Amino acid sequence: MSRYDWQGGPRNKGHISPLRDWERVVGQIERGEVRVGPEAAREIARRIEAQGGFWGPRKEEKEERKEITMEERDKWQWTQEELCAEAVRRFGKDPMKWAFQCPNCQDVATGDDFRKALADNPRTGRDGEPLHVSAIVGQECIGRTLGALKKSITWDGRGCDWAAYGLFSGPWEITMPDGHTAWGFPLAQAA
Numbered sequence: 001m002s003r004y005d006w007q008g009g010p011r012n013k014g015h016i017s018p019l020r021d022w023e024r025v026v027g028q029i030e031r032g033e034v035r036v037g038p039e040a041a042r043e044i045a046r047r048i049e050a051q052g053g054f055w056g057p058r059k060e061e062k063e064e065r066k067e068i069t070m071e072e073r074d075k076w077q078w079t080q081e082e083l084c085a086e087a088v089r090r091f092g093k094d095p096m097k098w099a100f101q102c103p104n105c106q107d108v109a110t111g112d113d114f115r116k117a118l119a120d121n122p123r124t125g126r127d128g129e130p131l132h133v134s135a136i137v138g139q140e141c142i143g144r145t146l147g148a149l150k151k152s153i154t155w156d157g158r159g160c161d162w163a164a165y166g167l168f169s170g171p172w173e174i175t176m177p178d179g180h181t182a183w184g185f186p187l188a189q190a191a
């Protein structure tokens with residue numbers, strides 16, 4: 001039981017109980033000291049806005065706040081949503097045009113580059129199915145698809161054998177909607 005027996009039971013007989021919050025507020029409303037309801041709220045909002053203030057976030061301001069600042073652009077931890085938004089900002093809405101940079105050899109590769117590389121050098125995933133661009137773009141250097149993994153040769157083609165999930169992971173860490181995180185290459189700078 002709370003310090004003030006709000007049931008007004010025998011325990012508190014003879015004591016003066018302070019007004020409960022709702023009693024105080026109802027009293028204020030009844031006496032006209034405070035106003036309630038949507039019309040009053042709108043009127044107060046209009047008055048504040050007329051004085052140059054604003055009442056609650058406007059739609060445009062909400063969107064503005066989602067915009068990524070300069071400092072955040074080179075941050076290392078992203079949500080998947082942030083990363084996609086930033087990729088769209090840099091390269092547009094077509095994910096095949098999104099470009100990632102290998103942190104080892106600095107090669108910049110797009111989804112289109114990977115699509116072509118996979119067409120020329122088909123690979124299968126662990127499940128035996130053909131590997132899709134989405135499984136490796138931003139995760140692996142394009143050299144891994146083009147032939148850098150072949151132990152029999154010294155690779156002098158494009159890219160290298162680096163992977164974001166390798167010994168030196170990342171360097172970006174992306175949090176997926178379900179909460180798990182994945183390593184990724186950084187987005188390349190906008191062209």
Ligand SMILES: [Zn+2]
Binds near residue numbers: 102
């Ligand atoms: Zn590389």
